[in-house]
Amino acid sequence: MTGQVRTVDGRVAGRRGQATRQKLLDCLSEMLSSSPYRDVKVIDVARRAGTSPATFYQYFPDVEGAVLELAEEMAAESGGLTALVEGRSWAGRAGWQTAQELVDGFLEFWRRHDAILRVVDLGAAEGDKRFYKIRMKVLNAVNTSLADSVAELQSKGRIDKDVNPGAVAGALVAMLAAVASHQKGFSSWGVKQAELKPNLALLVHLGVTGRKPTK
Amino acid sequence: MTGQVRTVDGRVAGRRGQATRQKLLDCLSEMLSSSPYRDVKVIDVARRAGTSPATFYQYFPDVEGAVLELAEEMAAESGGLTALVEGRSWAGRAGWQTAQELVDGFLEFWRRHDAILRVVDLGAAEGDKRFYKIRMKVLNAVNTSLADSVAELQSKGRIDKDVNPGAVAGALVAMLAAVASHQKGFSSWGVKQAELKPNLALLVHLGVTGRKPTK
DNA sequence: CACTTGTCCTGTCATGCCGTCAGCTTACCG
DNA sequence: CGGTAAGCTGACGGCATGACAGGACAAGTG
Structure with missing residues (x-):
């Protein structure tokens, strides 16, 4: 349409x-x-x-108009990210694997689109609603599923009631996005790419389930 | 000099x-x-x-040169962030308070300098070493202290040995920075400012100590 | 094959910002 | 009061922007 x-x-x-x-x-x-x-x-x-x-x-x-077009192309592809979370288990070893694959897939997606995502991030931070909406669409692909997972665990009483699933999911997704944008930054902290991923996965697992993963 | x-x-x-x-x-x-x-x-x-x-x-x-000047002024102020982590305890209730104050102070700092930090972030993401260095300086104010805390807990055997303190601290700091840049974004996920902070503090606490806080 | 039609591209132009320089004004000092 | 250095700007060539009119081109028609 x-x-x-x-x-x-x-x-x-x-x-x-x-x-x-x-x-x-x-x-x-x-x-x-x-x-x-x-x-x-x-x-x-x-x-x-x-x-x-x-x-x-x-x-x-103008340039911005064309950039928006690129951004929308990219956002259209972002639907695939949903598969990284939707229907996955967060229990036991499967949970650890879910976390790892989420981190892996997310970083890969970001790496592939890093140039346009930088600009989208800037536009969104500057308050431009069009960019902001696109950023939302990309992050939502992961965020809502993640929030659902948290809410589900919460309803089973495995997570405190005062946890806000949306806030936790949003923060974790923002973390992944930020780390992906500044991957190079970590190397000067003496952290290698390969070491980074499992630690991110650990944080994601901790955030979603409230517990350390069983590896 | x-x-x-x-x-x-x-x-x-x-x-x-x-x-x-x-x-x-x-x-x-x-x-x-x-x-x-x-x-x-x-x-x-x-x-x-x-x-x-x-x-x-x-x-x-040029404009960029002047922006760098502003960024350096801002970075000079960032030393104050260190006080949010250095010498704080992560045990028991004190730990929960440390996490909360870190989140609070960090978000406040970012809010106060959001315009310049947006540009620094962009420059760093684009690979400009000058901006990158400035961003490093700001984040380092929190990062190294945080990494030390993790390493210390690790040496006491309270955190798994295969955790990389630098990676975890870096990821948490990146998360705080990202959330601060896009605070407005959360409201459209139905997450209010006031709800956001404790959830961030929870994630920070989980990341640093590996356990849920005692409130 | 010439002709028409509608799509596609570009030469050109007015406008406005960039970045530089020479030269004028202002402040300070003996 | 005169000399010197700091401070500021008008003006200019150069380049990007954005608009338009008109030329080039492909495809269909008689």
Whole structure:
């Protein structure tokens, strides 16, 4: 129901047009990976795509508009993250495995989309509702399932009543996102990639179940 | 040892010069709070400070240079965060209080400097070593103390040997930073500010000590 | 094959910000 | 009061932005 892809001036884009549009998006994506967001200019993206700035403005209102498009593509993919939590057991050894796979999958997703996620994070932190909504969509893919798991354990009396499942899940997800964004930062604390993951999994397990995992 | 404040062209700045410089920094700080980083222009900052763009370039190489200055001011204040962890007990009720005060103090600090911290975070995530170093300095104020606490408990055999204190502390600090940056995000998950803090404190306590707090 | 039609791209232009310099004003000091 | 250094700005070439009109191109039509 998204309707057809349209140019800024209202025409519907045909096959060739969509191709250029996509090429512009791809090049923008590359630029985001290789240079600071603040320095990404329309003219550079256009040049890299072998076209002119005017063409860019035919498909996007500005750089931010195109970035939003990329972000939405990324958010559409984020649904797959749900599988990392939904229907998984948090009991015993299975619980430890769930935690490990969640951490692994999450970090991998973030690594794959780190450039665009940086920008989304910034936009959201700056209070831009559009970015904020996209960030929400990505995190929700994990968050609601995680909160449900906590709530379920809580209803069985295995977690204190005054724990707020949404808050705990949200904080854990935020932690994963933050660590993923700054993975390099840990190496200068003398923490290696490989060591990081099990420790994150430990924290996730502790947060969700309130207990240490049985390994 | 920092020597005197100098203009870009090498002159030493006198009283008046320093005042203008500071005014520019103040105005830049305001702009960062009120508009997206990408849209902060030299000319706007200069106008707001009642001076000309040329004057701005006398004191800073570019917007980023001035932002770094602001970030360093902020980092200098971050030493106070250490007091939130250093020499605190993690045992029994005192431990619960330590966790709560850490969360409280950390969120407060982040709230007070949110605009500049957003930019520092972005710069660090983009791999800029200067921003990265500043972020490190701020987080280190809490991180090393926290890691020490974990290591100490570990040496007493109260925490598994395969836990990496640096990784756990880093992850917890990253969590606090991320949650602080996106506090508003939680409200749309139906989590209120007041509920958030104790749940964060719980996670911190669990992470550091491996046990639920005694309240 | 010429012609038409609608899509697609770009040359060009006015506007505005960037970053620099020469030169003017202001403050300080002997 | 004159000299010197600090402080500020007008002005300029250069580049990005964003709008438009018109040219290029593919596909269908007689």
